[in-house]
Amino acid sequence: MSVPLFPVMAPASPLAAPITVLMWVTFGLGLAVFLTVVASIFLFVRRYRHRGAEGEPPQVFGNAPEELIWMGAATLVLVFLFAFSVRVAAQSSPPTDAGTPEITVTARQWFWQASYPGGAVSANEIHIPTGRRVLLSLESGDVIHDFWAYRLGRKLDVIPGQHNRLWLQASVPGVYQGACAEYCGTQHAWMRFVVLAQTPAEYQAWLTRTARPAAAPTPDTQAGAQLYARLGCPVCHAMSQPNASGKVGPDLTHFGSRQLIAGGVLSNTPEHLTRWLNDPDQVKPGTRMPKYPLNATQVASLTRYLEGLK
Structure with missing residues (x-):
């Protein structure tokens, strides 16, 4: 496209x-x-x-x-x-009898999280079916943000304590860029997202797949899973696993299937994830992701584990 x-x-x-x-x-x-x-x-x-005549003109x-x-x-x-x-x-604008929103989008410094019926959750990407309107509920976890998917609809402020509603619709399948349009802090410029418009069948399959629990560690990713728990990552990142209910950072249940990381600063590749884990603040100054003193082997283990969450 x-x-x-x-x-x-x-x-x-x-x-x-x-x-x-x-x-x-x-x-x-x-x-x-x-x-x-x-x-x-x-x-x-x-x-x-x-x-040049004498005196002023009339x-x-x-x-x-x-x-x-x-x-x-x-x-x-x-x-x-x-x-x-x-x-x-x-x-x-949504009519007064619009009904229950299908997707809840929560804005935080500095990423977007989308929650769907059935338990599916995604970060920095919003999946919608093509050919029909989808009603979004927009919420903020901290300051005022503004949701704007350039080619799909109007802007709408995301305000703490309010549940604003916004219709979203795509005519054809594709990837549509979006961003925060309200200055919200240091990394406002890197609070991006994408809207992934899929055919209804593809969308339903994605919902079913993404609602499943996180993939169990394999022998190749077991070390990374143990390191992930030992570092306390579940305190900030929710995941459909025990002791993982944090809300500071994005939900990581199916992290490996996503296109973007760090609010759109980087595409989701093992090389970019390694760079992010080595020094998050260098990639995105002001981020709340702490820098851990990890060696190359530990970073590689974490990268394998997170990229395997699909």
Whole structure:
């Protein structure tokens, strides 16, 4: 799937299309007003310039008909944009009888976590079925964030203590980029996510697969699993295993299946995970992930274990 040069201008959802049209209409009207004003300035400077006669040129102190025309034109433009904006907002807002949200998205410094019916959980990626609207409940675990999937819909603030709702819909399968659009701290710029739009069958299969418990350690990953527990990682990272109920960091139940780590700073590869485990703060300054004094063998063991969680 090709990625457009300016994704915000390439809607891929019937919810995002009206917003894009509104943007172009607003831009076009603003440009027309700007060009009219600039052209009028040049016209009046040339036509009514002072040609060196004695004294000042004739002074004009108002023209009521012309002023009323300009004020009326400006008012019509503003009323049109207001009415258009209200209509677009109504098209992208959930109705009062929207029912129970299907996905709960929780924003934290600095990552996104999505919880689904049946117990599936993902971090920094949101899976949705194509061809229908999915209702999201947006929550914050700390400060104000803002959810924005560029090509799929409108922005919406994520506020502590509130449960804001947002419709999300994708017309065709694909990977759609998203980000936090409200400054939320040091690593605001690296609070990214992706929306993975799948066919309904693929989405249901993913839900079923991801709702399963974490994979049991194999002989090859047993050392990493023991090190993971000994370091106290379950205190911060939830996982469908005993003593793993932390909420500080992302849920790691199926970590190895994800595309991104560290809120989108790195793609999920063994090389990038090794770099992250060696010094998280160097990769993402300000992160709450501590740096442990691990040797190369320990880092390799942790990497094998985490990448095996699929």
